[in-house]
Amino acid sequence: HEPVPTEWTRTTCPYCGVGCKLEVGVAGDRIVATRPVIDAPSNKGHLCVKGRYAHGYVDAADRITVPKVRHDGRWRSTDWAEAITLAADGLRRVAAEHGPDAIGVLGSSRATNEENYLTQKFARVVIGTNNVDCCARVCHTPSAAALKHMLGTGVATNSFDDIEQAKTLLVVGANPLENHPVVGARIRQQAQRGAHLIVIDPRRTGLARIADVHLAPRPGTNVPLLNSLAHVLFAEDLVDRDFLAARVEGVEGLAAFMAPWTPERATQLSGVPADAIRRAARLYALERPAMALHGLGLTEHLQGTQGVMALIDLALLTGNLGRAGSGINPLRGQNNVQGAAVMGCDPGTLTGSVRLVDACQRFEAAWGVALPHKPGLNAVTMIDAAHAGKLKALYVIGYDIFASLANADVTAMALSKLDLVIVQDMFLNETANSFGHVFLPVVSSFEKDGTFMNSERRIQRVRRAVAPRGDSLSDAEVLCRLAGELGFGDQFRHTCAEAVWDEIRAVWPAVAGISYGRSSRHGLQWPCVDEYDPGTAVLHARRFANADKAKLEQVDYRPTTECTSEQYPFLLTTGRTLHHFNVGTMTGRTRQQLLRPTDTLDMHPYDAGQLDLRDDMPVRVESRHGEVVLPLRVSDAVAPGQLFATFHDPARMLNRLTGPVRDTVTSAPEYKVVAVRVRLA
Ligand code: SF4
Structure with missing residues (x-):
């Protein structure tokens, strides 16, 4: 009790x-x-x-609340003075011997906006590199890239309240009943009230089971399927001519491009029946407003960015943008992953997602130092650079990059080559355990103040409820101490989270109207440019952020190289479940662990029968990149020939299976298509 x-x-x-x-x-x-x-x-x-x-x-019993340093493979507890000195000396040494671009810095989606702002400022001002990124790289950077390119702002166009305004909901590559449960429940309720529900997902998720139309493409074939929906819109004259004339360019070119993308052609590639494609296109175009919500099943592919572009094409063709109940809405996996990226933990953009080339001078004036202008390495290419011996040090904040990145064995080889790995976290995570040299203990979000940015662009307050445990500090305090030790105390003299937020408001006009006072109760959605601005629930109502007219994109299909063969006959997709969160750093240390103590592999009853496998049997799953052992779950949620596994359990390390294929635009790994074979372990 x-x-x-x-x-x-x-x-x-x-x-x-x-x-x-x-x-x-x-x-x-x-x-x-x-x-x-x-x-x-x-x-x-x-x-x-x-x-x-x-x-x-x-x-949790294993929470680390004192700094640690490693000697001869063993961790030793120390005080902050020694830990900060060692970390600073190490960074200084690497920069002197190899230059600032031999250092990489990774921000955290669990840290506040203020802390991510300081993280990227630290990388640029103190280290002098744009090698700064965060875990948005491996999830929704394709969404941000596609939205920014086509509409001018790389974030969700609408609000969660729009779910109740939509006549049709299109859920693409997302399982919100488990991964965004409160939003998932709102979608289900709206469908139960009579809204049409279309689900595009290889698996029969909870929402797919109640959908009007469930399109289940073979993993890796989102683009042909989305193109065939566009084909139907043109072929059956379902496009919104008035909207197109007023707000969109490139219509004739796209119509010609889509002519060969018949539903029958998409059926051959994706396995989705042509009549279901036609039905979905008609619902999306005619039962408006139609709201698209998508997840990592769209982005974590070779054509992740192109997949999102193909979805935006559909919204533009049907006029499902710029009004309540419509839009393109990425469901962000982690509470502040969008905030981390928008704050500037991105190798090519500064706070507010402005390109280095457009904003470096402005930030140099604001921060009072010269900044590096050349775009840096992202989280994935930092690992490539470590492998190649070009990156020598990594400062990782609140991100277990070893457990999270695809192709874990290759990641391990790269991390083992680094001269210095500084890990800042609450626990000795897999990265710290295997590769860390200095460990800096920090507080949870219940022990500090700040703000998070949710999927609908709402800036919300985070408040300290309990005292920091042991000697742990906030990420902001650690960054300021480290910056001071390295001679940049003047640029990091923030006395509280609100002071950092006010600095952010000064450099990013879109949040200038969001003070701590105004966001105190329910938060505010940016853009919110001054204290009289109520915030923005729907983007692009009158014009797009970058232009009056949006430009349609012609997205050609490029198949992934991760294909089945006689040796590897199954296609595996990876994802999350209701009870856990990502690689389990937090939920694995709660009572959720009792409800779901291990990762599992889902297999269709037909395949299980063919292999004479039953529930709970341990099976060895092998890909071209590695192998893991998992307990089996026989489930009709996956199609024959396909498998699904979760990645929450560091002891299983599911990312040993995932491979090197990446989104061609952003480097987001292709977690959603892995060819594997399965046998009894
Ligand atoms: Fe809400 Fe938290 Fe559950 Fe997400 S994980 S739906 S934010 S309660």
């Missing part, structure tokens, strides 16, 4: 990008309960099982 809370603090859920507002109940400086904020726009009084119960990691 937990004690009764004596104090409640309003803050934001530390997990997914829905960004539910919750209140933390504290007794004797321990978190003993959470409850939803009833009138919060993002969650309207609901929380999922993670937001409600998964806070035990804050006081």
Whole structure:
């Protein structure tokens, strides 16, 4: 029995990008309960099982609350003075011997906007490199790239409240009932109220089971399927002529390009029946407004960015943009992954997603130092550079890059070549355990102040509910101490999170109107340019961010090289489940672990029968890149010939299976298509 809370603090859920507002109940400086904020726009009084119960990691037995350094392979506890000196000396040495571009810095989607702003400022001002990135690289950078290129702003166009305005909901490569449960429930309720639901997903997810139309493409064939939907829009004159004339360029060219993309051709490539494609196209075009929400099943592919572009084409052709209940809406996996990237943890852009070439001078004036102008390495190409001996040091904040990146054995080889790995986290994660030299312990989001940015561009407050554990500091405090040690104390003299936020407002006009005071209750959606601006629920209502007219993209299909063969007859996709979060650093240390203690492999009953396999049998899964052993779950959620596995359990290290194929534009790894074979372990 937990004690009764004596104090409640309003803050934001530390997990997914829905960004539910919750209140933390504290007794004797321990978190003993959470409850939803009833009138919060993002969650309207609901929380999922993670937001409600998964806070035990804050006081987990193996939490590290003193700095550590490693000598001869063994960790030794130390104090902050020595840890900061060693980290600073190491960075200084690498920069002196190999230049600043031999150092990489990774920000964290679990850290606040303020901390990510300081992270990229640290990389650029203190180290002098644009080698700075975050885990958005491996999930929604394709969404950001496609949206920015076509519409001028790389973020969701609409709001969660638009779900209840939509007559049709198009869910592409996402399983929100498990991964964004509060939004998933809103989608299901809207479908139950009579809205049409179209789901594009290889698996029969919970939403696919209740959909009007479920299109289940073979993994890796999103582009031909989306192109065939565009073909139907032209062939059956379902396009919105008025919208196109007023707001879109390139219509005739796209019509000619799509002419050969018949549903029958898409059927051959994707396996989706042609009549289902026609039905989906008609619903999306005629039952408007239609709102598209997509996940990593669209982005984590060789053609991740192109897949999102093909989806944006559909929205433009049908006029499903710039109005309530419509739009293109990436469902962000982690609470502040969008914030981390938009704050500037990106090798090619500064705070506000402005390109280096356009904004370096402005930021040099604001920060008072010369900045590097050449775009840097991203998280994936940093690993390539480490492999090649060009990157020598990595400073990783709140991101278990070893467990998270695809092709884990190759990642391990690269990380083992580094002269210096500084890990800043709450736990000795897999990266720290295997490759760390200095460990800097930091607090959870329940122990500090700041803001997160959710999937609908809402800046929401994060508030300290309990005291920092042990000697741990906030990421911001560590960054400021390290910057001071390296001689840049003047640029990092922030006394509190609000002071950092006010600096962000000064350099990024789109959030100038969002003060801590104004965002105190429900947060505000940017753009919000001054204190009278109520924020923006729907983007592109009058014009696109970069132009009056959007340009359609002709996306040709390029098949992935990750193909089945006689040796590797199954296609595996990887993903998350309801009870856990990413590589399990947090949920693996909560009672969620009792509900789902291990990763699993889902296989269709037909295939299980052919291989004489049954539920819970241990099976060896082998790809061209590595192997893991997993317990089997026989499930009709996957199609025959396809498999699904989760990646939450570091002991299994599922990313040993995933390979080197990447999105051609952003380098996001192709987690969603892996050719494998399976046998009894
Ligand atoms: Fe937290 Fe997402 Fe669940 Fe909301 S839906 S409680 S933000 S994990």
